[in-house]
Amino acid sequence: MIVYGRNAVREAIRGPRRVTTVWATKGAAGEFRGAAPATAEQIARRAGSDGHQGVCADVEEYRYADAAALLRAPDPVLVALDEVTDPQNLGAICRSAECTGATGVILPERRSAEVTPAVCKASAGAVEHLAIARVRNLADFLAEAKAAGCWTYGAAAGGRTPYRAVDWTGGVVLVLGAEGRGLRPRVAAACDDIVSLPLRGRIDSLNVSATAAVFLYEILQQR
Numbered sequence: 569m570i571v572y573g574r575n576a577v578r579e580a581i582r583g584p585r586r587v588t589t590v591w592a593t594k595g596a597a598g599e600f601r602g603a604a605p606a607t608a609e610q611i612a613r614r615a616g617s618d619g620h621q622g623v624c625a626d627v628e629e630y631r632y633a634d635a636a637a638l639l640r641a642p643d644p645v646l647v648a649l650d651e652v653t654d655p656q657n658l659g660a661i662c663r664s665a666e667c668t669g670a671t672g673v674i675l676p677e678r679r680s681a682e683v684t685p686a687v688c689k690a691s692a693g694a695v696e697h698l699a700i701a702r703v704r705n706l707a708d709f710l711a712e713a714k715a716a717g718c719w720t721y722g723a724a725a726g727g728r729t730p731y732r733a734v735d736w737t738g739g740v741v742l743v744l745g746a747e748g749r750g751l752r753p754r755v756a757a758a759c760d761d762i763v764s765l766p767l768r769g770r771i772d773s774l775n776v777s778a779t780a781a782v783f784l785y786e787i788l789q790q791r
Contacts, residue, residue: 571688572615572624574599579693580627588626596622619689630683633672633699635709639716643739644671645787646713648720650706650755651679651746652776658683659690660777661744662698666691668784672699674741676706706743710758713741720759722751723783725773727764734763736787744776 571580574596581587581600591611592603600623606614608622615624638644647665652658658681665673681687682702683695691698703709710720718739723731743759745751756762765774765782774782 569627569629569685570614570616570624571627571685572611572617572620573689573693574621574623575692576685576688577623577625577693579696580625580688583693583696585630585696586628588628590623590625593622599623615685617686617689630695630700632683633701635674635701635703636712638672638674638699638701639713639718639739641671643737643791644718644741645739645784645791646670646672646674646718646741647780647784648674648706648709648741648743649676649680649776650743650751651676651749652744653679653681654747655681655684655686656690657681657747657775657777659687659692659695661780662687662691662700663694664777664781664784666694666698668788670698670784670787672701674706674709675700675702677702677704707754707758710741710743710755713739714760719761722756722759722762723764723779724750724756724762725764725767727762729761729763731763731765731783731786734761736790740787742780742783742787744780747776 591606
């Protein structure tokens, strides 16, 4: 996998994945000792993007975590994403999850963004330090989470319970739906409760990554 962007490459070097080669332009080389010299055009070709910030790296493929193992962590905080397909949103959610000390992120195997170079960059390299697992069926995973002692909360505009009325201590799974569609009915039905953020403006919902950040910091504050 070719990872690009200064933060993404820096965190890949710090993280557990093996980095084979780093390429950097003259302007970025000072931040990456031992990087092979390359032009911006050469890096853009390797990265498949002009948003490389003068550096890219050949990194081993991302290793997904085991969802069952995440549930065995003490009082886990997990963010489950219901068919969130936008890599920028996935990256931003992973960044917030890592910064707030969440245990991990859960993705469905189908109809979902996965960890790609674009997600690595959008997360500012947070994916290198965050456990991300993929599951075959999200509703089934939520049932397993409840059996493991976790409370599962779906986030949706108009949810019956205000987010600050929830006890976020203990094991919790925060479930967020896709842009425009929200939670699928079966996933929503698998949640213990549907919770909402207050909205005072004329727009009827927040971006899913902004929603994740608000919830995660409320969870962090309570814990």
